[in-house]
Amino acid sequence: MFAARSASFKHAVKAVRSEHGQKAFGPVIVDQLYGGMRGLPALIWDGSVLDAEEGIRFRDRTIPEIQEALPSAPGGTEPLPEGLFWLLLTGEIPTNEQVTQLSKLFAQHSALPEFVEKLIDTCPTTLHPMSQFSLAVTALNHDSAFAKAYHEGIHKRDYWDPTFDDAINLIAKLPAIAGRIYNNVYRNRKATPAIDASKDYAWNLSHLLGFSDNEAFNELMRLYITIHSDHEGGNVSAHTGKLVGSALSDPFLAFAASLNGLAGPLHGLANQEVLVWVTKMQESIGADASDDAVREYVWSTLKGGKVVPGYGHAVLRKTDPRYVAQREFALKHMPNDKLFKLVSQLYTIVPKVLLEAGKAKNPWPNVDAHSGVLLTYYGLTEMNYYTVLFGVSRAFGVAAQLIWDRALGAPLERPKSYSTAAIAKMFANRS
Numbered sequence: 068m069f070a071a072r073s074a075s076f077k078h079a080v081k082a083v084r085s086e087h088g089q090k091a092f093g094p095v096i097v098d099q100l101y102g103g104m105r106g107l108p109a110l111i112w113d114g115s116v117l118d119a120e121e122g123i124r125f126r127d128r129t130i131p132e133i134q135e136a137l138p139s140a141p142g143g144t145e146p147l148p149e150g151l152f153w154l155l156l157t158g159e160i161p162t163n164e165q166v167t168q169l170s171k172l173f174a175q176h177s178a179l180p181e182f183v184e185k186l187i188d189t190c191p192t193t194l195h196p197m198s199q200f201s202l203a204v205t206a207l208n209h210d211s212a213f214a215k216a217y218h219e220g221i222h223k224r225d226y227w228d229p230t231f232d233d234a235i236n237l238i239a240k241l242p243a244i245a246g247r248i249y250n251n252v253y254r255n256r257k258a259t260p261a262i263d264a265s266k267d268y269a270w271n272l273s274h275l276l277g278f279s280d281n282e283a284f285n286e287l288m289r290l291y292i293t294i295h296s297d298h299e300g301g302n303v304s305a306h307t308g309k310l311v312g313s314a315l316s317d318p319f320l321a322f323a324a325s326l327n328g329l330a331g332p333l334h335g336l337a338n339q340e341v342l343v344w345v346t347k348m349q350e351s352i353g354a355d356a357s358d359d360a361v362r363e364y365v366w367s368t369l370k371g372g373k374v375v376p377g378y379g380h381a382v383l384r385k386t387d388p389r390y391v392a393q394r395e396f397a398l399k400h401m402p403n404d405k406l407f408k409l410v411s412q413l414y415t416i417v418p419k420v421l422l423e424a425g426k427a428k429n430p431w432p433n434v435d436a437h438s439g440v441l442l443t444y445y446g447l448t449e450m451n452y453y454t455v456l457f458g459v460s461r462a463f464g465v466a467a468q469l470i471w472d473r474a475l476g477a478p479l480e481r482p483k484s485y486s487t488a489a490i491a492k493m494f495a496n497r498s
């Protein structure tokens with residue numbers, strides 16, 4: 068089915084390129100070279116598109132639309148991430164039966180090679196969970212179907228096939244890795260339970276962390292993994308995966324690189340940073356602080372030359388719909404939680420301070436401003452673990468992108484860099 072779909076999409080790409088391939092996309096200004104390439108049109112990814120005002124659309128569907136359209140677990144309402152993966156790959160909403168098949172496929176491939184288990188167990192518990200995560204994912208390349216097929220001389224047109232196998236294996240094994248890291252670091256190396264093949268992916272992740280008795284937490288994991296999966300192609304983790312994959316590094320190596328980018332505080336690690344910051348704020352000004360005290364604390368963060376974590380975005384110019392989805396979950400499940408009230412209080416204060424400070428182009432909260440409070444409510448209080456959950460989710464987007472890149476024959480990425488002297492010379496005689 069994927070083979071037929073990608074073959075017909077190849078024709079669509081060919082048609083666009085033959086009609087528009089030589090047209091200019093717009094001016095590139097020197098500031099974009101120095102300014103982190105903001106807004107530079109440079110990549111193609113059809114799975115999701117980010118609009119500055121509206122937020123993310125997965126295959127042209129907003130978050131509320133996918134919440135409505137994707138299959139849920141029996142008795143639940145939140146979308147199953149398996150459905151999102153299906154949507155990213157095929158552009159179609161799967162049936163309940165198709166999603167169940169995918170859950171089973173992931174469960175079937177969930178076991179880790181023994182040496183990877185040992186590798187994780189060898190890590191000191193003081194090593195950041197994201198570093199352990201990235202190490203383990205890198206090591207999975209030992210059994211990469213793509214690397215083996217490439218070595219054996221596979222034809223280019225068939226690259227997507229072993230990439231697909233690797234992608235399924237990658238996503239399937241992440242709960243076992245994430246669970247083992249969690250139990251080693253925070254549960255005194257407690258044994259991680261086995262996957263239950265009759266359950267969905269998010270339930271199993273929750274189970275391996277020790278939270279599956281609480282159905283509301285399982286629902287949170289379903290929503291969490293779905294909305295963190297993909298955020299168009301240009302963000303650090305998605306782009307890194309694509310870039311490293313473009314060298315025909317296999318999906319394990321490419322996604323490990325994504326994880327290393329996600330582990331940065333301006334990207335995924337912000338979900339850890341938000342809780343660290345909020346906790347310090349509570350220690351400093353008390354749990355029931357007045358708006359004035361909170362405002363002053365936000366100002367002191369800015370004056371200390373630090374960012375307010377969870378606020379701002381390189382593309383978005385409105386409140387992140389992923390924040391809104393999590394806020395709605397909180398309003399439904401924990402409206403009176405103290406920390407949720409503080410997060411809501413920050414929502415009314417931080418944007419005004421950032422606007423007054425006058426630097427941030429977007430003063431509104433992003434996805435990371437809300438996730439930690441939800442996890443804390445259910446007892447997952449270990450803040451420096453939070454980005455691992457983001458990482459499990461991000462694999463769904465990066466893996467789908469890698470499969471499509473191999474199917475479309477995406478070339479090696481190689482943009483051009485310039486020296487400052489070259490730029491100065493280039494414009495020396497122009498007014």
Ligand code: CMX
Binds near residue numbers: 426
């Ligand atoms: N707090 C303080 N200052 C901020 C800010 C914030 N939340 N957001 C932006 N700014 C500052 C920038 O640091 C920059 O300052 P300098 O000119 O001194 O370098 C200035 O405002 C302009 O930045 P921008 O164009 O608005 O934002 P960028 O595209 O450069 O950066 C981002 C975007 C997300 C890195 C930035 O908003 C930020 O650091 N936010 C806090 C960290 C965070 O929440 N990251 C998670 C993003 C979502 C994700 O990827 O997971």
